[in-house]
Amino acid sequence: MSDAAVPDLTELLADSPTNWGKWGPDDEVGSLNYLTAEQVLAGAAQIKKGKVFTLQRLIGDPKGDPVWPGRNPAVREMTLDESHWDEGNNGPAFPGGMHCADDTLTASLQGSTQYDALGHVWYDGKIWNGFDARTTIGGLSKASVAPIAERGDAGRAVLLDIARHRGKEYLEPYETFTHEDLVACAEAQGTPIRPRDILVVRTNHLQLFFEKGDKFYSDFCEAGLVYSPELVSWFQEMEIPNLVTDTIANEVTMDPHNGAALVLHSALMRNLGVAFTEICDLEKLATDCADDGTYSFFYVAAPLKISEATGSPVNPVAIK
Structure with missing residues (x-):
């Protein structure tokens, strides 16, 4: 499809529903407001065995870190280790003779298992809840990831194992x-x-990244949910608070019906305030669900509290 034939999102989503104003003019956490105390208790009620699964992918994986094209994988660097006490290296002299190790991490905040801020994407000059897109300049002064991190995310979740299905x-x-x-x-x-319900969707698509390496990015288009007006209406009617997947961008990269990129980021996140959690490792959880036939669980997560950030790493926890 030629670029000229690709509809502008303003046109494509002209009649798409929004939740702007539903929780007041200053709201910055969107559909996470659906996760009331009642929903948290409903989630906790799913705990039957006390089995815990962490869903974050390893940062600095020796096999590689899957990231969006153009983003760099995280780089961890040692700043202090035992070599600093070798002769002539002048490691710090702590009273009592203690030695220690320190390191730093340089990483895209969208470059690992992470939450998107609701202000991460936009069109027509407006981000979530109608805030002006110019509030993103120099950092997100509105709808950053910090309010999501402050609130936290907990409730009943369902694994939807599309690959196995x-x-x-x-x-x-x-x-x-x-x-x-x-x-x-x-x-x-x-x-x-x-x-x-929090929707946790398994595609296992990123196995291709670990099999193919850099060739994964040739003709890059991830598997995933595809936009339709009916899908957006269903998300709104079902009051879905959080879409959690094991892919880099939670949806098919290029919409096969119209050629636009990442339409659901706008239709669900920007317009409905649905929280997006990306690049999760769902393999151990999926195996356990298939083994015992139980696909609901308590999901709890909170990204790092980073001021004005567009996203933040997270290690979600599923408890069965």
């Missing part, structure tokens, strides 16, 4: 699915999606 080890590039597929997957797993 389709009888595949992983979804291929360009492969798409809809909200109807999510519903069908949940029904087949015996755990229907309830209003206000």
